[in-house]
Amino acid sequence: MANDEAYLTDAFAQNLFSRVPQIPQTGARAFFNREGDCIEMLSSNESYYAERIDDLLTVFYGRDSKAIVGGVIKGAHAFVRRILTCSPGFASEFSGGSVRLEYLLTAALWQKSDDAVAVSIYLRLREIADQERLSVPMELETV
Amino acid sequence: VAKGNGASGISVAYSKELKRRGYATVSAIDPNDGGHWDLLIADSKQDWVASQGMGAAKELAFTVRWSLLNIRALYRGIRDVDRDIDEDAWLCYVANPPHAYDHRSHRQVATWPGEVFTVFATDEREVYGWYWCKCDLGDRHIPHDHSTRFREKVF
Numbered sequence: 001m002a003n004d005e006a007y008l009t010d011a012f013a014q015n016l017f018s019r020v021p022q023i024p025q026t027g028a029r030a031f032f033n034r035e036g037d038c039i040e041m042l043s044s045n046e047s048y049y050a051e052r053i054d055d056l057l058t059v060f061y062g063r064d065s066k067a068i069v070g071g072v073i074k075g076a077h078a079f080v081r082r083i084l085t086c087s088p089g090f091a092s093e094f095s096g097g098s099v100r101l102e103y104l105l106t107a108a109l110w111q112k113s114d115d116a117v118a119v120s121i122y123l124r125l126r127e128i129a130d131q132e133r134l135s136v137p138m139e140l141e142t143v
Numbered sequence: 144v145a146k147g148n149g150a151s152g153i154s155v156a157y158s159k160e161l162k163r164r165g166y167a168t169v170s171a172i173d174p175n176d177g178g179h180w181d182l183l184i185a186d187s188k189q190d191w192v193a194s195q196g197m198g199a200a201k202e203l204a205f206t207v208r209w210s211l212l213n214i215r216a217l218y219r220g221i222r223d224v225d226r227d228i229d230e231d232a233w234l235c236y237v238a239n240p241p242h243a244y245d246h247r248s249h250r251q252v253a254t255w256p257g258e259v260f261t262v263f264a265t266d267e268r269e270v271y272g273w274y275w276c277k278c279d280l281g282d283r284h285i286p287h288d289h290s291t292r293f294r295e296k297v298f
Contacts, residue, residue: 008205013204016200033191035265035267035270040272045198045246049277050276052292058274
């Protein structure tokens with residue numbers, strides 16, 4: 001395809017655009033991406049750019065606000081397995097086929113001690129997750 | 144049926160075309176020969192993107208798909224230290240799209256200096272994520288942390 005017009009009018013685009021709600025979500029929300037085994041989190045509908053913080057987290061900064069507006073937690077199952085190895089009681093945080101994002105971020109935060117900037121980013125994301133009580137579907141049996 | 148090297152370096156047969164229930168098919172550069180092959184995007188991922196509004200949807204419809212076919216670089220193998228997941232054959236497509244889409248206004252906007260667009264796909268050929276990120280200081284066509292993030296540069 002050579003131009004925007006073709007990309008924005010073909011069957012893929014039409015199908016995708018038909019899924020766009022009349023009023024897009026603007027509050028904080030999370031999505032468990034099974035294909036990538038990652039958890040995506042957004043708290044704004046503004047455009048953003050990404051910055052990789054560490055092996056686990058990539059953070060999103062809003063183009064307009066310059067604030068942290070979300071991020072991606074990668075390798076979610078591997079991360080939970082690692083946590084369970086040293087803290088088996090973490091399994092109790094899984095209920096009804098889901099886990100609170102705040103708890104995952106807390107577990108990640110407790111593994112960080114040497115990077116003040118990274119810690120502040122984890123804290124901010126945890127705050128967002130906590131405020132909105134975000135959770136993601138994750139069965140302990142699949143971890 | 145085509146032949147290419149799997150993650151282990153052993154030649155394997157694969158199909159250029161790909162379809163799966165619950166996924167949409169998109170065309171991309173094939174890391175094996177530089178031609179085209181199909182990748183998949185899950186319906187659930189499309190729903191997540193659509194829920195963010197028309198700007199994010201246009202980014203997927205145009206920016207992501209354009210980038211998969213107009214690469215500046217293609218990396219294989221997500222290199223993460225201390226991880227027990229096998230991402231040796233995962234792919235990162237890197238591009239400099241001609242413009243971007245603002246998520247709020249849905250309008251076409253100029254791209255941002257010093258940034259590249261990256262699209263990630265699994266070894267199962269599923270596109271699972273994408274974003275704008277800083278480019279390398281010496282080469283505006285590749286991500287700034289390419290040397291520590293990826294196992295090999297395919298193109």
